[in-house]
Structures are given as structure tokens and as C-alpha cells.
Amino acid sequence: MTTPTKLEPAPVIDETARLLTEHYIFPEIADQLAGLLHRRLAEGAYAVDEAAELARLVTADLQSVNGDRHLRLKHHAEPAAPEPGAATLNSIRRDFDISLGGAPRVELLDGGVAVVELAPMLFPLDWAAEPLGAALTLASRAQALIIDLRKNLGGDPDTVAFVCSYLLDERTHLNTMHWRRGERSEQAWSLPHVPGARFGGSKPLYVLSSASTFSAAEELTYDLQQLGRAVIVGEPTRGGAHPCLGWTVHPHLEATVPTGRAINPVSGTNWEGLGVQPDVPCAAAESLDQAYSLARARLTEESDKSPSA
Known part of the structure; x- marks a missing residue:
């Protein structure tokens, strides 16, 4: 004992x-x-x-x-x-193992609309690249895509860039991290190549948010919103934009201290304290239905505008 x-x-x-x-x-x-x-x-x-x-x-x-x-x-x-x-x-490894690597749900709804849930975290990229790449590749053939971040509590900024890379066509500046140590900065860009197939940067994209969506999940939401790439549906997020490190200060206690701050190249600021504000506000429980309706309406509109075969 x-x-x-x-x-x-x-x-x-x-x-x-x-x-x-x-x-x-x-x-x-x-x-x-x-x-x-x-x-x-x-x-x-x-x-x-x-x-x-x-x-x-x-x-x-x-x-x-x-x-x-x-x-x-x-x-x-x-x-x-x-x-x-x-x-x-160590504390999140079990969550990774029981959540299919952070992509517990990939589903195709009627009308060609796919749903990919990323939860409970955006796990470290060396763990998560394979399962996330598989999930996003599977959804790449959909006509519209809903990314569900309502239960996502944060994670790895490199994984944010990895996910964004499947949702854009070109290499894109996503964020700049300003670090205290050495007063240096570090830019985050989407990747020039991804394993598998991209959903791409032109088909309809929706992101679901809630009051629980936090940290790196907020960065993913905010980056896509500021680029005009996605419509955010749901609730304002929690408001944490400072990446942190953790130090064990007692066998059962860890001090987590933010060592940097994120600055978006489009807005020149971040979501700290305010959260990411949805484009279509609604209760988180209703956001999937709302986003699905928006996607179906958008696809119908685009189909009506297309020249007859």
C-alpha cells in the first residue's frame, strides 16, 4: 500500500x-x-x-x-x-485510447452532409495524426462538412494546423505564437501536403461550439472563422488563448502556467477572456440540427444555380 x-x-x-x-x-x-x-x-x-x-x-x-x-x-x-x-x-492518454484517437464520430447524414466529432481533445500530433487523418479523409468526399467541437477541451496547436490543412486548399498562415522565453514569436501555417485526401477550401463547412469548447479547440474555431472558411454555430466558447506548460509541484499537484499568447494574423488579436463568438448563435444542444439545416439549404441553393446538365 x-x-x-x-x-x-x-x-x-x-x-x-x-x-x-x-x-x-x-x-x-x-x-x-x-x-x-x-x-x-x-x-x-x-x-x-x-x-x-x-x-x-x-x-x-x-x-x-x-x-x-x-x-x-x-x-x-x-x-x-x-x-x-x-x-x-499521462492523464490524457486513457482519453486518447478510448476515443478512437480523438475522432469518436464520423457519420454521413442525408444529402451528402458529413459530421466529424473531434473530442475530448486535439491530442498531440504524434499520437493523433493517423486517426484524425483517417477521419478527415473519410469525410473528404462529402458535399458539406460539420466539425463538432462542442465537447473538445483543447490540446495541441500543431494538431490545429493539421486539421486546418484538410479544410483549406493552399498553405495558409493561421496564427502567431508570442513566447515569453527569448521574447520570440513562432508562426503556425497549414501544411502543404496531408496524408489522405482534403475536404478542401470551397465546400460548405460548419463548426459547432459550446461553452465547454476551450483552448486549442477555440483556436481551430477562431482560425477558420477569421479566414472566412467556416460558419460557427452554437454558443460562445470559454475564452482561453494562452498555451501553457505544466510542472509537478507535489506528487498530486501540477501548476500550469501560460508561456505564450496567440495572435491571429487576420484580426490582430485573439479570443482570450471573450471566447469565440458564433456566427449563428443557438443552444449547443440545437447546433447540429441548425448547422445541418444550413448545410442542406446551401447545397440546394448551389444546385439551383448550377447550369442544367
């Missing part, structure tokens, strides 16, 4: 504050938050016995200044790996 690790809040707070000041994309806010954490520790606010409760309290304080939802102290029921980022990867 494994002996539970004693929870000592002070070392957790000290290490979390250090990670903030060294890595957070906004240094001035990092200093404010580090001071807040130490002040709350001195006040006894973190005098708790359960790691899950400490995670809840610290996360609320971390998000109290600028509402950054990627800034968290995450609780892991199983002991977390000590290597940076490993705790999150």
Missing part, C-alpha cells in the same frame, strides 16, 4: 510562485500573483489537508487578477510524473 504524501502548502506555494515569475507570459501580472499567493499563505488561507482543496483555492486566486483560465493548480488523483508536461500527458 502506498503511503499518502503529506500535504505541506508552503513548498507548493513557493514553487508555484517561482514558476509564475519565471515563465508566465505577462511578467507584471506574474509578480502580482506571486505576491498574492504568499500573502494568502501567510494569512492561513491554504491551511488545508487535501491536495484537491488546495488546488481549488490556489486556482481561484491565480485566476482572480486577469481571469486566465489556463493558469491553474491541477489536482491529479494518481501520482503525477515529475518531468515537465508529463503529468498532463
